[in-house]
Amino acid sequence: MTVDDQAQRLQALLQPLPSSATLVPPTSRYAGVGTAVSDPDGERPVLYLQRRFVPQPDRLATLGEHVVVAGERTDHVAAAELGDPELFWRLCDGNRAVFPEDLLREPGRRLRVTSPEGIPGSPS
Structure with a gap:
């Protein structure tokens, strides 16, 4: 990559985001x-x-349950249950956890797998 290419890339990064862009x-x-x-x-x-603002878990619709197994990671649980490892935060929201690792400390614990706030469904 030439110095001009690097300068152009840097300049592009410094431009304001278009109004349609999301952060x-x-x-x-x-x-x-x-x-x-x-x-x-x-x-x-x-x-x-x-x-x-973190939603109240009882306002979230339950999609299912996950039983914690020793050695699991929240990203693996999110990938298995929600199809995306970056959705671990939904496990936190549905189970009143501030720190994701707290969800997996006790093997055998049942975690609620929930939809995000604002998605229609019957909370249970």
């Missing part, structure tokens, strides 16, 4: 969370994600 992928726990701009010194505005 996070649709499968992220932050999808749908709004953005805001902070500019306390008036010289350098900073775009940031607003706070995400």
Whole structure:
């Protein structure tokens, strides 16, 4: 890669995002969370994600259960149960866990596999 190619790539990264661009992928726990701009010194505005409120687990529809086996990882459970290892956060939301590793500490524990908040279904 030439110096000109590197300069062009760097320049492209520094361009503002188009208004249609999203900051996070649709499968992220932050999808749908709004953005805001902070500019306390008036010289350098900073775009940031607003706070995400964790939903109450009893408001989430249960899709199934997973029984924890010793040595499992949350990304493997999410891949097996939800089809995507990056959806581990849905296991956390459905089971009141702040730290994903807490879900798997006790072999034999039954985890709720839930839909994300706002998806129609009958919470159980």
